[in-house]
Amino acid sequence: MDIVRLSLTNENILDWSRLNFSENDAEKFCENHCLELNNPSDIALIERIRDESIAYLQEEFDFPMPGPIRNASLLELLKTSADASNRHRQFCACTLLKAMHIINHFDAGEARQALTIPDQQLFQIAEARIYKVISGMMADRLPVVEFMGGRKQRASMVTKLLSKDDPLAAQLFDKIRFRVVTATKEDVLPAINYLSKNLFPFNYILSGESYNTLFPFASYVDEHPRLRTIATGQSGPNSQQDSLNPMAQNVHSSPKYQVVHWVADMPVRIEDFKNAYITDGVNPVPRPVIYVRAEIQILDRKTHRINERGHAAHTKYKARQRESVLEKLRVRNNFATVVE
Numbered sequence: 001m002d003i004v005r006l007s008l009t010n011e012n013i014l015d016w017s018r019l020n021f022s023e024n025d026a027e028k029f030c031e032n033h034c035l036e037l038n039n040p041s042d043i044a045l046i047e048r049i050r051d052e053s054i055a056y057l058q059e060e061f062d063f064p065m066p067g068p069i070r071n072a073s074l075l076e077l078l079k080t081s082a083d084a085s086n087r088h089r090q091f092c093a094c095t096l097l098k099a100m101h102i103i104n105h106f107d108a109g110e111a112r113q114a115l116t117i118p119d120q121q122l123f124q125i126a127e128a129r130i131y132k133v134i135s136g137m138m139a140d141r142l143p144v145v146e147f148m149g150g151r152k153q154r155a156s157m158v159t160k161l162l163s164k165d166d167p168l169a170a171q172l173f174d175k176i177r178f179r180v181v182t183a184t185k186e187d188v189l190p191a192i193n194y195l196s197k198n199l200f201p202f203n204y205i206l207s208g209e210s211y212n213t214l215f216p217f218a219s220y221v222d223e224h225p226r227l228r229t230i231a232t233g234q235s236g237p238n239s240q241q242d243s244l245n246p247m248a249q250n251v252h253s254s255p256k257y258q259v260v261h262w263v264a265d266m267p268v269r270i271e272d273f274k275n276a277y278i279t280d281g282v283n284p285v286p287r288p289v290i291y292v293r294a295e296i297q298i299l300d301r302k303t304h305r306i307n308e309r310g311h312a313a314h315t316k317y318k319a320r321q322r323e324s325v326l327e328k329l330r331v332r333n334n335f336a337t338v339v340e
Helices: 002-009 023-032 038-060 074-080 089-111 121-137 154-163 183-196 217-223 302-307 313-331 332-340
Strands: 143-152 176-182 262-269 287-299
Touching: 002 183, 002 217, 002 262, 023 074, 023 183, 023 332, 038 074, 038 089, 074 154, 089 287, 121 143, 121 176, 121 262, 121 287, 143 302, 176 183, 176 302, 183 287, 287 302
Parallel strands: 176 287
Antiparallel strands: 143 176, 262 287
């Protein structure tokens, strides 16, 4: 329920005060990050990020770190963050994990810039992983009735950037994009749960770029009494707000368009990573796991059909987008002058 709420309400993982992991959850979380906990290279990566995070907390905030936390493995930190029997250690583990979350992401971004593997190959690796997970969903009998995926074409990306208010500052998050359509709306939450445990780690869902216009979380919980006792929020009074997250940044989308839309960083494992970077051996430090940003949409079949009709249809969305671009370029106004 923590993962589903985070995905639907757009709350920030850094506001969490605990993890509700079991031992199996913690191991699965590490696996979802493409980390091999028995691999010396992965252990070295984790320890480097942990030690840098400890140094940051001490130097910037004079934060004391207990010895058992200072020397803990990632699996031990995750377990401690879920163990309320020692609240001080739980607090310290959560604080350290938050710093590691940011520093690891920052470190991976720097490494990505020095990666010699072209984006095309990275996208192929990412797509192969996505297709494998979707096949697993179907094998596990999750009611996925339709799956669409692919890469956005260059001309389409140029149009999208031109349609934005500040195209130079805009980022394109959906070079890789996928849509999962479930049999019913009731199947959407299990699909979210499955994907966040097997494909997109929930801590790397971009809260400011993801949105839910399909159904409000609090209303859903109220309609299912068995969920009320376990759906307690971690982020204060707004964590269960009964509202949808609008697509505020895309003025061309229809207010009638309903979907759960994620932008997330998906871990990708780099084979022979020690030879895959341009580096002086120090900057950046070669690492086995980097991240590829992708967009995924989840909705039910009935909603998908409604979306494809009327004002919310993709063809009409593209038409509105093109109209905006034409106005900015003033193609129509200048066409006669160009001809003359």
